[in-house]
Amino acid sequence: MLNKNKLKEEINSRRKKATYKNSQRFIAKKLGISESQLSNIFAGRRKASPEMMSKIEKILNQDLYKIGKN
Known part of the structure; x- marks a missing residue:
């Protein structure tokens, strides 16, 4: 029972x-x-710089890979 808990x-x-991590x-x-600001970028109400978009993409890909690996 302890192991199940x-x-x-x-x-x-x-x-x-x-x-x-996905929030x-x-x-x-x-x-x-x-x-x-991030919500507005995702919704398309605000345009992000290409640098910012690459950072967002890098964070999402990196963290999803780490979560799936653990």
Whole structure:
């Protein structure tokens, strides 16, 4: 029973970590911009520089790869 509970806790912690790493708050914090600015970029209301778009793409690809690997 103890192992089953540990397994559930591990699954929940990994899920929370994956959810946070894909959140706009996390990405915005890494880029040094506000969540609303990032939201406007994703929605197309604000145009991002090519440098910013490459940074966003790099963060998303890198973090998704790390999460899938663990």
